[in-house]
Amino acid sequence: DARVTQTPRDKVTEMGQEVTMRCQPILGHNTVFWYRQTMMQGLELLAYFRNRAPLDDSGMPKDRFSAEMPDATLATLKIQPSEPRDSAVYFCASGSGLAGGDTQYFGPGTRLTVL
């Protein structure tokens, strides 16, 4: 049963600390997306990759957020330094990238709380 995995599932940290979220896409998928979900903004795209190359990270605050794909089985989203307004659920999703509109499969999300 192929699925996207994310760690940690929940994270509580203090303002100013570094936070790293990890995602393992479905084996063979070549597109990876990071979304953030908040009550106020809903679901919004932060960044996405195709074949490990970043295609768009315009949704991400560049001064504190960074996203990478060190290899095809790992995507990371890092926040440094974290702020209370970063509190949200962060989802990773992957897709086969075979065509536009291919189905994205979501991980369980990381709920981040910044105190």
Added chain:
Amino acid sequence: AQTVTQSQPEMSVQEAETVTLSCTYDTSESNYYLFWYKQPPSRQMILVIRQEAYKQQNATENRFSVNFQKAAKSFSLKISDSQLGDTAMYFCAFSSETSGSRLTFGEGTQLTVNP
């Protein structure tokens, strides 16, 4: 830019009855894709159904079907024989090849199925 609107923040239905969730979108593109995702309290985002804009036939998945009206830019979800497990937040989403398959989400509709 594409926008997706769900005008019903909350809906409820009795078990075994039928309910329809509304979604409208705005785009200038001719080739695009529409999705309904379900998010139960576990927060996992689960694909319910997918529709390609170039297909006139409405997509169906078991008890779930859509009414796709391309000219009206409307994409409603019908759930037949509602079950308690259908209780969830439902998100309508849009993607296209020109947008790199990124998903633009609506605000969501909280559906409650009552016994």
